Amino acid sequence: MTDEQQGRFAIGVDVGGTGIKAGLVDTETGNLAFKRVRVLTPKPSTPPEVGAAMAELIELLVSTALELGVVDDRSVLDALPIGCGFPGVVRDDHVDYAANLDRTWIGSNITRILAEHTGRRFFIMNDADAAGLAEMTFGAGRKHRKKTVLLTTLGTGIGTALFTQGRLVPYTELGHFEMNGRDAETQAAESVKVRENLSYEEWAGRLQQYYSQVELLVAPDVILIGGGISKSHTQFLHLIRTRAELKPAKLLNNAGIVGAAILAANNGKAKVKKGSV
Numbered sequence: 001m002t003d004e005q006q007g008r009f010a011i012g013v014d015v016g017g018t019g020i021k022a023g024l025v026d027t028e029t030g031n032l033a034f035k036r037v038r039v040l041t042p043k044p045s046t047p048p049e050v051g052a053a054m055a056e057l058i059e060l061l062v063s064t065a066l067e068l069g070v071v072d073d074r075s076v077l078d079a080l081p082i083g084c085g086f087p088g089v090v091r092d093d094h095v096d097y098a099a100n101l102d103r104t105w106i107g108s109n110i111t112r113i114l115a116e117h118t119g120r121r122f123f124i125m126n127d128a129d130a131a132g133l134a135e136m137t138f139g140a141g142r143k144h145r146k147k148t149v150l151l152t153t154l155g156t157g158i159g160t161a162l163f164t165q166g167r168l169v170p171y172t173e174l175g176h177f178e179m180n181g182r183d184a185e186t187q188a189a190e191s192v193k194v195r196e197n198l199s200y201e202e203w204a205g206r207l208q209q210y211y212s213q214v215e216l217l218v219a220p221d222v223i224l225i226g227g228g229i230s231k232s233h234t235q236f237l238h239l240i241r242t243r244a245e246l247k248p249a250k251l252l253n254n255a256g257i258v259g260a261a262i263l264a265a266n267n268g269k270a271k272v273k274k275g276s277v
């Protein structure tokens with residue numbers, strides 16, 4: 001990594017219900033310097049356990065970068081800003097809500113917890129918002145910045161990110177409205193397809209109901225379907241009808257990491273960079 005490159009690199013972390021992933025991201029291109037690294041999300045996923053896993057993850061990222069010769073000097077990596085996508089609502093450094101992590105996160109100061117375990121400053125945003133930021137900057141949302149775009153991430157839960165005129169409306173939580181009397185994400189997330197062994201056709205039926213209800217609540221021009229499952233979009237996307245243009249996201253499982261890194265590189269501002277069209 002040359003001196004010139006250093007300024008554009010940041011570390012992006014994506015906290016998920018099953019894994020916590022990190023990458024060294026070139027925030028000018030959205031590319032990872034090498035394949036992302038991953039640790040399992042601890043069970044129970046309490047703040048101290050996740051903090052310890054985070055320390056392990058950052059160390060793994062740093063040691064991998066050194067082994068691969070991406071940089072020769074550890075101090076370069078130690079100085080890089082870190083962004084983190086978190087699966088919940090975080091306001092003023094405090095967790096308001098986190099459906100798929102241990103309940104003890106609620107009310108905790110996440111920035112302090114992560115700093116205590118890693119010795120580093122983390123910029124935090126919602127994981128789906130981070131994925132949306134990456135898709136709007138480098139992925140499937142790039143061409144639609146002038147429109148209203150809703151990214152939905154289908155994973156352990158359902159995350160949403162709403163952009164209008166290229167600006168993020170943070171913390172939309174459209175995985176949690178009531179559907180058939182229960183939380184929508186518990187019926188239509190990708191984890192439900194796996195758990196209940198649903199065929200793509202069966203799952204598409206759930207998704208159809210989900211997206212029809214979404215479109216009663218918000219009226220985006222474009223809906224992007226993200227999460228790892230979007231790589232299999234040809235199996236189910238054509239079975240879903242929406243008023244909005246429905247498209248697969250592009251950055252797959254790296255979207256959250258890339259978006260978090262963009263946040264860090266912008267000193268905590270979730271800005272879609274215009275120049276990257």
Ligand code: BGC
Pocket residue numbers: 086087088089098099100126127128129153155156157158159160173175185
């Ligand atoms: C959380 C969201 C998150 C989504 C995807 C939901 O359960 O409430 O904040 O974005 O899962 O991880």
